Amino acid sequence: MFDPGPPAAVTYEQELDDRWTLRFTRDLRHPPERVWQALTDPSLLDQWAPFTALRDLGTPGDATLVMVDGETRVPLDATVRVAEPPALLVYEWGPDLLRWELAPIDGGTRLTLRHTTGGRDMLGKVTAGWHLCVRVLELLLDGTPHGVIRGGDAKRFGFDDLCAAYESRI
Template identity: 45%
Template sequence: MHDRDEYMPGPAAGAEVRKDEEKWTLIVVRELRHPPEKVWQALTDPASLREWAPFDADRSLGSVGPVRLSTVGTPAPQVSDTQVTRAEAPSLLEYCWGDNKLRWTLEPFGIGTRLTLWHNIDRGFIAMGAAGWHICLDVLDRFLADAPIGRIVGGDAMKFGWPRLNAEYARQFGI
């Protein structure tokens, strides 16, 4: 592990919301210094997901079909039997997590990747979701740079600036 205790997320940035009644869409954009193929691997490979994502997967997300996602960091495991609906390596990945649809797009950006996440999420949870993904994507960036600090989700995130980020995103989104 590299400097996990020194990690603290920067200010809330790179996220916006699209509003549609009670179901809102969180859109998070992150520019990563790694090529789309490497980012795709981290988004789809179960061993890679265990390094940064808020859930474990029982198989690769790199192909269409059923998959079981288990939420990490919750008091009781929450398991979702779900579907990967689109998997077009290394540019587009869509699946459901519980009742929420997630779509990831990966675009070449210089020598790296512009990663965009669309996450349909209930209005009451959107700032929390933005804060959570902010930290997960910071951890992903370090994992891709071969400087992993280990997954930071659930209660762990409270020690790493999640409450501040949640408040900042709530202000940005006007909640």
């Protein structure tokens, strides 16, 4: 049985251009180098992220991230802007900007995701989606993989409850 866990520490900020930034923080029991690998290696991303990557994201440059929902595949242009292993990964994904910060803490990593997106109305869904993905990442790193949760499948794993909980914080 999959346990998504309680809502994570999050904040939301409205940007000057009417975009919004989610700040999502989770402490993981694994060192930054190991978390970095999971954020950049296509074979590991495929086991936890909402997309597949057509190349390693550990170096700057253009990339393609393919959003997956069941049999539907939607390729989106991406550009890795900053890759400073194992501390900072910043990339554009379609119209969004994702900034992954990894800080060492007590033998583990404080993972902070800042996801800037187009509108306030999507923040609850974006947050719930990342919550599930990061929980799957955590299980993968723990050596007890659950299997990726993407798209419509998320509804079977607590997505709606998480979405409501996060929307109440906006």
